[in-house]
Amino acid sequence: MTDLLITGARLVPVAGVAAPEHPVDVLVSGGRVADVGPKLASRGVADVIAAQGRWLLPGLWDAHVHPVMWALARARIDLSGTTDPTDVCRRVAAHLSARPGEQLVLGYGYRSAAWDRLPTVLELDAATGSRPVALASGDAHNGWLNSAALALIGQAPREGALVEGEWYAAYRHLEAIATSLEEPEAALEAALAAAAARGVVGIVDFEFDSAWRTWPARLERGRPPVRIRAAAYADSLDDVAAAGLRTGDPLVAGEDLLTMGPLKVISDGSLNTLTAWCCEPYAPDGGDDGGCGRSNLTAAELREVMSRAGDIGLTCAIHAIGDRAVATALDAFSATRQGGSIEHAQLVGAADFERLAALGLTASVQPVHLIDDRLVTDRYWRDRADRVYAFRSLLDAGVALAFGSDAPVAPLDPWRAIAAAVFRADAADEPWHSEQAITPAEALASSTDGQGTVHIGQPADLVLVDADPLALGSLADRSATADGSPAAQADRAHLRELPVSLTLVGGRRTHEALT
Template sequence: MGSLVIANGVPFIPDARIPGRTAIGIRDGVIAAIGEIADVRAEVGPGAEELDAGGGLVTPGFVDAHVHLGVGAVDALRCDLAGAASIDEIDTRIRAFAAEHGDAWVVGGGWDPTLFPAAGPRADHLDALVGDRPALLLDADHHAAWANTAALERAGLDVRTPDPEDGRIERDVAGRPSGTLRDGAAQLVARLLPQPRTEDVARGILRLSRDLLAAGITGWQEAALGAYGGFPDFTDAYLRLLTTGGLEGRATGAQWVPRDLTEEGIEAFVAATVERAARLTAAGLPSATAKLMLDGIVETRTAHLLEPYCGFEDRGRGYFSPALTTRLVAALNAAGIAVHVHAIGDAAVRDALDAFAAVPTADRRAVRNHIAHIQLIHADDVPRFAALGVTANAQPFWACATALARQSTLPLIGPDRGDELYVFGSLSRSGADLAMGSDWPVSTFDPWQGIHVAVTRRPPGEADAESLGPGESLPLAVAIDAYTRGSAVLLGVGSGVLRVGERADLAIANRDPFTGPEDAIHETRTAATVLGGTVVSS
């Protein structure tokens, strides 16, 4: 392994920012020196490669604590509706895909739910685009699906079909399925989908992992290893890449907890999870984490809330009972398995915290539990994160008043509750450990876009937009630290700090965002990425 000198950079060291431009020396994959260029060159020795940072901020490598590369890889093989700005554009893409692909099913997704009525798109609309071939298209959030008549019939869905416990079937005035399926209801059709080839998924994950590296992301967690929502288990695709040696970056995985798990099945599930974690970790994919999805999302009224949705009597629903959740979490932690919880609503967050609180302290402290998304948290529950040692795994790019938030989220929870969304500032001030991720492909995986929103609470490029809960913004240094050190420690992929003796996973920005206005943070880009002392993207 060679040596490297990064010259003319601004090291990100939160507690002791180094003024001016500084050099970082790397030898054998480890940071050997930080300081004046002459001193660093002398420490590293002759023959080192040199990289000019051009005055840009040098941070530890970003670590995405919640991402779905497998989903993105499969999406790329299907009908891509992401970014379509109108129903006409959606229709054009679907027709073109159906004409070009003679598969038995038309499968894809990425449609923007704000383009359709609140009840979602209809089956007869899709019938006109694809004819009598069954079709299923997920929305941009992957929490709703659009099915045509052939798909509904093939799945046996009709007026007599009850809503599943973890979802809802949208219906017409006669009670017949209208074409939109919310959360678990989508699985009633998705279970019938043909699955892509492992080698195709592996190629997609490899390509996307290189995109992550180009964005400065040196580590990540594949947030759901296991068949769910019409997607295959991505484990075999990762193992194929690890076997061939093609995968770069420090990948970890969270093993999916199936929605049909019962209390009677907990013991067997935990045993299988422990065995699988050992096998995958030995293969190079640390996976001593279980992914527990406790609710859906606000926009489909499947997030679990403490108070009813505005204009409705329901509070959403929890996908697992509190009793099962408590027993499962305790059993997993006792076995050395951390729990990565999806919780959007304040009731789901409370259920998760209650479950963690019931775990014996020694078991809980021996693992790294975290709750992702945390869109709504009751004020009484904010200090419990720090008290219980539960990391707040934030997806910061959502914490602004997007069109979806204005049209769907705020009307459903009450427009006066905007300041209660994504209380990252309150969590930080309470002493909670913060980590960050993207939930890509639901939002961009570019860390600088998420950091921009965490600091400004406004969409990138919209300096005049109203901030969403400005009191919950984070200082820039805190946001960067969460996306680097916080996530690295959470996933166990390094220290996430710039310090002599630490592994040299670094991201070099094209500028120093500390020297410009907050509204320009999103203009920052990763110019080069260093993984284990080697420049892997520049």
């Protein structure tokens, strides 16, 4: 691997590690940072990058991605922002009119929990006719299909949307058909290239087909521009055990770009389908199963599958959105002495912030969701909204945060997540529960996979940006964020849209836009 020298870079202080006051040079050798200091000698280094005073920081990770779903969703009907079923049908009809040749039409992004009524198959039929149309909700926990799409995958006629497990099974059928009509691998390459252009150096892949199976074959076709930690689901644990894979092991011998990730368990539902499992009923309109949501498996079943994962050397990533689901997952972590993460940790019980910390678990959270979910939260969880996306409370309790997107639920763009966590708002909106905001430095540290300020010995997974991500004028007075002031709006845009000039993974260029 060729040595590389970055000259004249300002280091961004990350994770509380101080940075030099003046620009420095950074030598990369053998895939790691070999030296850091002013005016390093460039003798023998053929590849020299002039940073010209830009800011250098550790590469960014997305700790929760469904990359193939995200790649394909980028080219499907965008239903985000639709206000009711009629609005969705109008957008779908316009798409069908513009693309008459599509054999299976897929859309993504509606959020029905905020609607005054639920969608029906009949109204989608009226807008689509005989062409199969399948629409996925923005949280990926329910799907609205027309009659032709239901028939295509062998589903019986029904009145409304498919929810949770029924929807996941239907989605797998739809994806199998879509794969024969689309080019998912080409779409994945484009999506990961776009992620690298935003400074992403790694993702945790939670694709439903147990991603650990699929990545070795992809590597044969070419090196991805990001590191991959590929998760498994419970139905593949026997195969993981037979392969002798443990969390952190290379999926391909001698290759550190692809590693085995955790076991993923979806223990409850979501807020937008009113299936997140809560200690108290949804209010005022209620959810299913007595209005408190539901669990997808019993406490005993959760402990059993986590114990089995531990026996073969996998850590656990437990999807838990409602506070009862979080508490039950923490009980299971305690009983099984397992390590890992709570995925989402959207609503946490008051007593469970400290339990999360005491168990040494990571809260793998998706800050952009708070912008998407604020209206639904205020409708159904308004009596507990101070505990929703409670990043300040988690950090104050000593819980480590890992930021992600859950793409396609939110775009795979870590700067959007960082801005959402800091400002608790999008564009000119008023901040939502600003008491749970965290600082830019804390948000950045939650996005770098535990890596601190660039230093000798660190993996050369590095990002060069055109401006200082920590230089936010409105935060000199935290009260300025409470009124959506012009200064705060400018700072939100600064973080969300921060230009990335260079991304390196192991010293290899995966994105470059230097001028």
